[in-house]
Amino acid sequence: MYAFILRRFLMPAYEKIKGKNLLHHLEIYESNLTLTKKQLEDKQWQALEALITHAFEYTSFYPKHWAKSGINSRNDIKCMADFAKLPVVTKDDISAHYSDLLASNYSNNIKKSTGGSTGQPFSFELNTDSNTRREAIMWRGYGWLGAGLGHKTLYLWGADVGEPTFLKRMKTDLYHKFYNRKMLNSFAMDKDNMIDYVKEISAYKPKALVSYVNPLYELACYINKNNTPVFSPNTILTGAEPLHDFQRTEIEKAFNCNVYDTFGCREFMLMSAECTEYKNLHINSDHLVVETLSEQGKPVYEQSGDLVITDLYNFGMPLIRYVNGDRATLINEPCRCGNPLPLMSSVDGRKLDIIKTPSGKTIPGELFPHLFKEFKGISRFQVKQSKIDEVHIFIIANEKFTKEDQNNITTEINKYATNELNLKFKLVDDIPLTISGKHRVTICEV
Structure with a gap:
């Protein structure tokens, strides 16, 4: 009921005050799931053409960067095969040419930072509409897994760094209550206080639980080992690191519900999410271009490769063919669930040591x-x-x-x-x- 009230009444009022259009983008992205594969590819190419034209006209970095590969004008990129010839962009490129990557016709960008799995802190920017689109993509993926906008959800997630002020804590609490969610700090969990986390989950009775993989796996092991009763949500979503089969089995046993994997990074937010029918990772190709390259820089399918990602709607600081440091395996076949978004068969990144x-x-x-x-x-x-x-x-x-x-x-x-x-x-x-x-x-x- 609250999810219905939030989407139909509260969010429209909130967006009118804030000047956002999250619901508009969410509705469009949801409607894209009714398109054919060809229609999705056409839509992606149209967005990519607009982004490339924008990068040529309003950034000083990309014309110089692309000239190295003989690409000197927008007309030199006529298809995806031409696009795949463009040189990739690395974190070092962005750090060295930061101001040249910023679009001259965009100001008041949102600034973000990430530590990432590479150990190299990284800063980037995106325009406000791009940030709203990222949120819409997230809510679409979470939505088809039962943890959508307004659903009662508990997050076993990271905490803010530092000690927030009383006003900031109050504002943050109200923000989470508005979205009907509760946050638990996964970094503070250890073997001595796991029972407290179990009690928090059971007291809150979430419809959905969203968590980093390893903390939830450790909690599931504790629950199963001690035969500890815990509330069973309708669905569990994991992220932040690859979900292995043995972890999924342990978590599903502990919470007596299905566990679904999601994959993303701070630069792009949600890149893919599993479907409920076959647990295949569907790539958000109507928002991103996702490629995998071999060690020699050649496109690969059906085998692990370095991820190269393009955000189709970040016009404030275009990230085009950006190497984010992760590896994955893409497959060129449809999913029987009916979702037309393409598939990522596995995420092959390194799990961080404890x-x-x-x-x-x-x-x-x-x-x-x-x-x-x-x-x-x-x-x-x-x-x-x-x-x-x-x-x-x-x-x-x-x-x-x-x-x-x-x-x-x-x-x-x-x-x-x-x-x-x-x-x-x-x-x-x-x-x-x-x-x-x-x-x-x-x-x-x-």
Whole structure:
């Protein structure tokens, strides 16, 4: 009932005050699910043409970047095969040419940052309409999984960094109540307080539960091991890291309901979500162009490749053929569920190591990119644990990094480690890659 009231009455009034058009975009994206594959591809190409034209006319970066591949005008890109010849864009490219990527005809962009799984804090911008479209895409995917706009949902998710003021806490609480959801801090959960999380879930009685994979898996193991009764929601959605079959089985056993995987990143929000019928990940191709490339930079299907993503509607700071650091496997076949969006058969990114404490507590690896993205003085980092009571934090710093930043990082980590860990900071010039050429954010050797 509340979901109906929110969408039909409260949201229209809220949007009129705020000047947003979330419901308009949501309705269009939902209607796209009735299109054929060919109609979706045509729609995607039309949006891509507009974005490429915009990038040529209003950014100084892309004309120079594309000229390296012999692409000198909009007329040189006539089809998707031509588009696939454009050079990719990396985090280093964006950091080095930040202002040149900003569109000259857009101002008042929304600024965001991400730590990401690569350990390299990254900042970017997007225009307000693009941000609203991202929200609409999220609500569409969550909606077909039973956790849509206004559905009573509990989130086992990350918490804000720092201590919010009373007014900010009150504003945040009202915001979540408006959307009919409750937030639990997954970073603060450990083996000693898991029963409190179980009680919170059972008391709230959510219709849907949304969570990072690993904290929910650990909670499910606790529930199953101790035969602890817990409220069973109608649906569970996971994200932030790949969901393995053994984790899905454990979680479904604990909560006695279906678990569905979603995949996204901060740069683009929701990229794909499973369908309820066959649990296939459907890519939001009416909002993004998603590609996978081999080590040689060639398009690949049916095998794991580096993800290359284009946001079709970020005109404030176009991200075109952007390498986000994740890997996935795409398949070129339709899903029998009837959803026309294309499929991603698996997400193949690295799971972040858990940091341990002498008392048996654990700190999820996702805490660290979530935390370090807030510090502009950090160019790259790595957290390494070789002893149970000691953690080394390697930082490639820039001129903005201060002693106060180090103290604040220590304070945040100690919220979850309760001063059990000896945190040793070391400023370095380089952080070695793994043999496979990847950067590990967290390494636990104990």
